[in-house]
Amino acid sequence: DVKVTQSSRYLVKRTGEKVFLECVQDMDHENMFWYRQDPGLGLRLIYFSYDVKMKEKGDIPEGYSVSREKKERFSLILESASTNQTSMYLCASTPTDRGDQPQHFGDGTRLSIL
Amino acid sequence: GQQVMQIPQYQHVQEGEDFTTYCNSSTTLSNIQWYKQRPGGHPVFLIQLVKSGEVKKQKRLTFQFGEAKKNSSLHITATQTTDVGTYFCAGRTSGTYKYIFGTGTRLKVLA
Numbered sequence: 001d002v003k004v005t006q007s008s009r010y011l012v013k014r015t016g017e018k019v020f021l022e023c024v025q026d027m028d029h030e031n032m033f034w035y036r037q038d039p040g041l042g043l044r045l046i047y048f049s050y051d052v053k054m055k056e057k058g059d060i061p062e063g064y065s066v067s068r069e070k071k072e073r074f075s076l077i078l079e080s081a082s083t084n085q086t087s088m089y090l091c092a093s094t095p096t097d098r099g100d101q102p103q104h105f106g107d108g109t110r111l112s113i114l
Numbered sequence: 115g116q117q118v119m120q121i122p123q124y125q126h127v128q129e130g131e132d133f134t135t136y137c138n139s140s141t142t143l144s145n146i147q148w149y150k151q152r153p154g155g156h157p158v159f160l161i162q163l164v165k166s167g168e169v170k171k172q173k174r175l176t177f178q179f180g181e182a183k184k185n186s187s188l189h190i191t192a193t194q195t196t197d198v199g200t201y202f203c204a205g206r207t208s209g210t211y212k213y214i215f216g217t218g219t220r221l222k223v224l225a
Contacts (some may be wrong), residue, residue: 042216
């Protein structure tokens, strides 16, 4: 069974801090994704990566960056946290192929920026 | 850009009633996936539809993909309290790994 693990379930940070959210998957999946989930807005894609050191912007990349130094790990970085980045962050992974595989999600990190 | 609209946003039903949620895409999709997120949980994959006009069933759940591959629906027959959660569709256009999620329909089932 695929396991996607996010480093923190809850996180509280201050405005202006640099914040790291970590995600690890144990199934050798090529593709990894970062979403944020807000009430009434569903899941919105921030960044995704289809290979080590490769990344592509999603729909809302502003204020975020990512790092994929190893295949199993995909990090989301808030360069200078702001209150409007308070949200639930979800990481997901899929194996490489034609793109029609299920996404396996982690449990999410609920991030509060004060 | 590509958009996926999902309606309704909320639905409260009495246990035993039926429930339907609809997704509409602004562009033709290569495939569409459906996910369920229980309260406090993460989205869990339910099913994928690929072919035009495709209908798939999972027990009391029926999924349809429109002929033009721009819309989809999920119908639950005789809801149970275990059906509570938020249902999301996620559509993908060809040539990309990226899925656009609908805004979700939050289902409450009253016993």
